[in-house]
Amino acid sequence: MLFTHFGVSGPIILMLSMAAAHKKACTFPMQLRIDLKPALSKEKLDARLRRDFEKYIRKEAANGLKDLLPQRLIPIVLDQAGIARDCPVNQISREQRQDLADTLKALSLTVTGTRPIEEAIVTAGGISVKEINPKTMESKLVPNLYFAGEVIDIDAFTGGYNLQAAFSTGFVAGTAAATKECIPCEN
Ligand SMILES: Cc1cc2nc3c(=O)[nH]c(=O)nc-3n(C[C@H](O)[C@H](O)[C@H](O)COP(=O)(O)OP(=O)(O)OC[C@H]3O[C@@H](n4cnc5c(N)ncnc54)[C@H](O)[C@@H]3O)c2cc1C
Structure with a gap:
């Protein structure tokens, strides 16, 4: 945990802020x-x-x-x-x-809010994993459309998990898209 010029930060605070930002019932301060x-x-x-x-x-x-x-x-x-x-x-x-x-x-601090979206480490929300074939990362709804990384509705604690998710889904999506049999266009 770090004390900064705007408040508190560091990995433990990022993890807590994720919970605070997620929970719709949570209100600041x-x-x-x-x-x-x-x-x-x-x-x-x-x-x-x-x-x-x-x-x-x-x-x-x-x-x-x-x-x-x-x-x-x-x-x-x-x-x-x-x-x-x-x-x-x-x-x-x-x-x-x-x-x-x-x-x-138990030093008590009042948290008035999270930092703006521009400074966010990871975004929650995105394309539901239920709509993606996990073997290829292809959309189940739109053929030939592939997803990887942040655009998918997955988010994890800071510490490399989000990068790993982006690398792994990117690898699968890229490999699957490149090896997919081309369907000739009509006309
Ligand atoms: C400050 C910071 C620290 C982080 N630290 C960690 C960490 O320690 N561990 C961890 O696991 N994760 C960390 N993350 C999260 C991690 O970086 C992301 O989850 C990951 O990079 C997502 O990869 P991505 O390829 O989906 O998206 P991005 O890395 O955001 O890549 C998207 C790319 O698309 C480009 N782009 C956008 N729009 C267009 C367009 N219209 N045309 C062409 N290109 C476009 C962008 O310029 C960008 O290069 C951190 C993020 C930030 C911001």
């Missing part, structure tokens, strides 16, 4: 919750916070988190946890520390 420390259990995260706060006991909260988070994320996390950025580390209560751990395990 949506809440997205991000576990910023997936490798740490709540208990381990709390122990880590205690260690860091001991190390930075004379600093302000924003500086107490510099070993744990990228600099620009710190104020956002503190704001969501309800801890003042300039709160001295030695005045952060146990409850506040737990709120901080909760925020780190």
